[in-house]
Amino acid sequence: MSQTSAEPIRLPIRKDTDLTAVRQHVRALAQRVGFGLVQQTKLVTAASELARNTLLHGGGGMAQISLVHGERGQGLSVSFVDSGPGIPDVGLALSDGYSTAGGLGMGLSGSRRLVHDFDLKSDPEGGTEVTITCWNDSLRRGFR
């Protein structure tokens, strides 16, 4: 892993073990950005959920981790892109307890609660992109 990562890190999500790599990279970068332990854990957990969705529902794809700067200071943004079948009903998919894979149905809806920004674009024709962002504003605004 490069020390100066202005460049986003791209990771393939093709098999189960790729999820481990995604978690490790997200955690390492979150530590470098200076996230507290709680915020690190939340972001890594959300990334873990979404990476698994990319694998199970999207049939594989990739994750892109980038450092971002905005009004809220420095943040970490992770995008998950797949060219799977897409989500026919985004509202339904985002409701608690809805699962098509025999899981608990908390992955998508839960990860939205774990991060500051959550952006889901899905084409019913195929392809889904989910981007989550956490801002390192725990010091100034108090942790939510």
Added chain:
Amino acid sequence: MTYGPPDSAAAGAEAVAGLLRRRREQIAQRWADLPLFQAVFTVTREEAVEACHSVIDSLAAVAESGRVEDLEAPGFDPIQRQLAAMTASRARAGLSTSQVDQEVSALRDAAWDLLDAETVELGVEDTCEARTRLVALFGTLRVVVIEAMLQENQEIILRQRQQLLEMATPVIKLWDRLVAVPLIGMLDSARSQVVMENLLEAIVEHKATIAILDITGVPTVDSLVAQHLMKTVASARLMGAECVISGIRPAIAQTIVQLGLDLSSVTTRATLADALQWALGRDQRGELPARGHL
């Protein structure tokens, strides 16, 4: 791929086979002094020469069949077995794949030099063709060796993965009828299956009435991990053992709640010590019936 008309290629391969057969002893003597053979057969030189003979014979058989570029040629099988063992020993001695590859490609020189010496007898044209075939043959040999090394590495990885699975999930008897599983690392589906099997077997073996699942060493608890944990708890319960999950760190607790996971049906404690206290307290008050023989 052939470098000339098919019959001249075949003639070249035949010339190579002839060369290897005629000069078998000379090549073997030169090879035996190369690091590849010398470092592996340290006891006697005869042993190294013997090994050289078998490789040369197999190469000659490949050349005779004309399939010098065919990895599947029958002659490469014994070579693969012979050289795989040797290169594995070189790799264990700390050589990288490219260093071993260099040692293998050095084998060509002996045959090349001897072919040079035969130019007059063979004629220029046949020598050229034979050279082409010789290069092709030893090129294929390198691929065969590298493939053998990769396969060896693959087997090491598989073995280690299996070892990791088994090693990382011990079930410990803490007290009479009380077992604990300290979970370390990510709980993916394969791991949690092993954990569950080990735990259920230990419950039977130790007649356990309480099992502690300690997740201090689990870095991330997402919905799948939680689901695995709950399934494990439910199966243990079916076997008459109560489960308590310990090692829930503050960050994990907050994440679980925000993620919306409902672990309220499971007894949880912050530390293994708390869980142990809870378990012993329950046992002393006699809230859990003693298990009879199964």
